[in-house]
Amino acid sequence: MKVEFELNGTRVGTDVEARTTLADCIRDQFKQTGTHLACEHGVCGACTVLMNGQAVRSCLILAVQAQGERVVTVEGLSRDKSLTPLQTAFRKHHALQCGFCTPGFITTAHALLTEEPEADEERIRDVLSGNLCRCTGYVPIIQAVLEARSAYAQTDDQE
């Protein structure tokens, strides 16, 4: 089946089997491997991407469901030469070790702070509870997201 959508600001199109997930499509067809697959059944959050600004699990969405939609992955939330305020906060607070779950946390936190730049710690914990990290633990991640809030409060032009 043919599918066309916007991936990180670029119009892309490809031919996929109907059963191909959006995650596999992004990784295999478009070679953007920042989106990670771990549990592949919607539990771990590693594959989280933004679809029209909403955080969604790309392992639970078929590629064909992205037809005509706007998809943003961790690559689309990154700059070439520097880190974004959210990424800088993750680095500063040691909110990652192996980095496998990190793209899912970045996309989820970005979606949250874009809509709710004043989210309190309880709200952040609640939203991030859908993402699993197996090496760092959650405290530094929460600290990083709390610190990144100020950057979202100041600007309206992110994503």
Next chain:
Amino acid sequence: MRIANSYIGQPIERTEDLRFLRGKGTYVADINRPRQLTAVILRSSVAHGRLRGIDANRALQLQGVHRILTAKDFDTEIPRIALRLQPLSDLEPFHQPMIADQKVRYVGEPVAVVVAETAAIAEDALDYIAVDIEPLPVVGIARTGRRCASL
């Protein structure tokens, strides 16, 4: 003369974070080479049982499946998985085989490895492998375990 160690006593930024945070790490699943094959593992659905037979013939007929490996494909004794953190000799009898040989001892134990052109084809092939396991008693609670009956 003393040289101060600048790494101690202050936070250090990790260099690898720059790629991990921007989705530029290269994990094994991210490697994509021409003519690369993908392996998928068929695992035991039984906690304890005698492995009577594995019929992979139908799975092998699927287009794109290159190889299906089981314990029988190894000429030598199946290697055991060594313990990294506590390599005590007392624990050696309990080391697990890399792939189930004659018996399965836990749900999820590798029983066969399918090598195919894509992960999707390999996963399809799993459904065509017929595994015959004769169930044996299991240790489901601590009290059973205390009887020390060998599995």
